[in-house]
Amino acid sequence: MSIPVAVAQQPHKIEIRGTVIDSTGKPVSGASVHLGQQGSPDVVATTTPEGIFAFEDLQYGTYLIKAEKNGLTSRAVTCPASARAIPEPINLILEPSDVAPANAGATSPSSAEAMAFADQPNFTVAGVTDWTAVGGHGSDASLRTSEALTRETLTLKPEGSTPNLSASSGSATIDASESRLRAAVASAPQSFEANHQLGKFYFHAGKYRESIPPLQTAYQIDPANHGNEYDLALAYRGAGDFAQARDHIQKLLATADSADLHRLLGELDEKLDDPLAAVHEDEQAARLDPSEENYFAWGSELLLHRAVWQAAAVFRNGVKAYPKSARMLTALGTALFAGALYDEAALRLCDASDLNPADPEPYIFMGKIEMAAPAPLPCVEQKLARFVQQQPENALANYFYAMAIWKRQEQLSSPEVIQQVETLLTKAVTIDAQCSDAYLQLGILYFTRRDFDKAISFYKKAIEANPQMGDAHYRLGVAYDRTGEAAKAQQEFQLHDEIEKSQAADIERQRREVKQFLVVLQKQPADPSVH
Structure with missing residues (x-):
């Protein structure tokens, strides 16, 4: 992001406009939108049939905006307006006024409670279309940031996940095990167990292509062994043969309905360029088992294909079910940012950083949205200060904190602040x-x-x-x-x-x-x- 040269304040008038929508992204007509400023009475506007509102001829300043209708209300949004921060269109989402904060509660609900949303989603993905105008709102810089964060969201791992270390033992042990297993197959080539064990050995060693022949042989010997067929499907996936992997998962689903199989099938459908099938499989997985992983997979698939509001709805419910999931909060922040709900996105990312302050990912996400948003965001500078305090030798920590401090300044008029920015930036390039x-x-x-x-x-x-x-x-x-x-x-x-x-x-x-x-x-x- 580029920080412009300071501009002299002028008594210009500005306009704040936006749209009121419901939780599904549908525009709401006749909603009351309140615009407040400290020391002045609220100004109220009513949305058009398209859900649009506008406040014109406003002086520079900081405003608080919220909407309400029929017992529903939106979260209040802070809107700074200045020559350096011209407001972009704002989206306000109407929700029940008693909705709990995203990080409320310390325990997850039972499966039956978490099931409520997965059982009755208020939307259906009915098809796909080629790119015409990318979903979401905001400037091209915000859109590019949103797209980049979406790609990064897809790679987020659940807390406590670790890489497969089964292939990390000594090479002598591996060689001895491989020799023993190969000898067993050589002495009994039609043995299901010998072929299955050799295939599993190669698979866990990350040698997916080598694992396929013995697993395939075991499958031919006993096609009814579902465990072996599942291993074979995973081996094909690891080797990049997604069509073969999908065929085997579909066969397994024909014999037993399983959330894990639906989620895996959704992943394979996406890789085979069939996102419509993928999102339906992910939804079915969440219906069968409303786990954190299944909520995340479903929301991520929606977000990837620019169903921004629906992704936010899924992640929001995922956060209610799993309030201690940092990656769910981070994903929700990404979806909200894609819908130009910058302040709420920042708050969710700040919540994510509080769950595990040593995890750099939420800080990096919030640093990127801070730079792309049109005005400073709530809580971000404070959290980035903690990021630097905890990881002083992290170049990105120093860089993002510097940029947050600099953005807060309406004009480059404080030598002390600019010196702090320079010190942080210099440290960032010294580290990296x-x-x-x-x-x-x-x-x-x-x-x-x-x-x-x-x-x-x-x-x-x-x-x-x-x-x-x-x-x-x-x-x-x-x-x-x-x-x-x-x-x-x-x-x-x-x-x-x-x-x-x-x-x-x-x-x-x-x-x-x-x-x-x-x-x-x-x-x-x-x-x-x-x-």
Whole structure:
């Protein structure tokens, strides 16, 4: 993110607008939207049939906005408005007023209680469509951040998960075990047990392709052995043969309905470019077993295919069922950010960081949304300060905390704060010489001081660490222009344009490869004011 040069405050008027929606993403007509500011009475607007509200001719300041209708209310959203932070459209979600905070309670409900949402989802994924306009709201910078965080969300692991260490024993032991198992197969090639054990040995050693022949032989000897067929399906998955893996999982499901099999089938459907089948399998898994893993898989599949509001609904219910799941809270924060609910997204990520303050992932997510959001977010700076305190030698901790401090400043007028920012950024590049973002921000800092030589030096270091950083090339060009080096400036501007064009093409290609879900909402009680 680029921090602009300070701008003089002017008595301009601004507008705050947005949309009121229900928990399924459906616009709500006739909702009352309250706009408050300390020392002044609330101003109230009513939403249009499309759920839209607008407040015009407002002075710069910080406002608090919330909506209500028929006993439902939204969370209050803080909206700073200044020359440096022009408000983007806001989405307010109406919910029952007695909804508990996301981190309320210390225990998970019983399976029957957690089942309530999975049994009766208020939406159905009815199809897919090619990319036309990516779901979610906000600027292109916010959208790119949202897409990147979605990809990172898919890789989040449950707390306490550890990699498979079965192949980490000494090589002599492995060789002896392999020799013994191979000898058993050689002496009895039609032995189910010998082939099965050799296949399992290779599978647990991560040698998926080697595990397939003995497991396949065991399957041919005894196709009714479901444990062996399941191992064979996992081996095919590990080897990248997703079609064969899916065939075997479907055969297993024909004999026994299992949440784990549905979730695995959903994963394979996604890899075989059938997201519609995948999301239905994930939903069925959550119906059969509303576990943390099944909630997460279902919500992640919805989020990946830009069913943002539905993903948020699933994650929100997952958080209620598993309030101690940091990855569920992190995923909910990602979904809320995708819907431009920046303040609530920040709060959920802050909650996630409180569950395990030593885990860097929630801090990294909140640092990224802080940089992409149009205004400073609640609780983020405080949590990032803790991140630095706990992990002082983490380059990203220093970088994100520096950026949060800098963003809070309406103008670059406090030498003490700017010195703190510089110290943190300098430490970040000292820890990690490839931290290109920190080099770029140091260049911006020195450019604002009109120290163009140092700015040029830092921009060059940013480019050296990441030659594809278009913003660094552009700013280097501006710095060269200020020092009278027009030819060098033009060269950097040209490089910037080429990089931006190439990256924009890559992003559009990636977006077109992601099929979007078509979601049908369940019929709700007749209410002529709701559309």
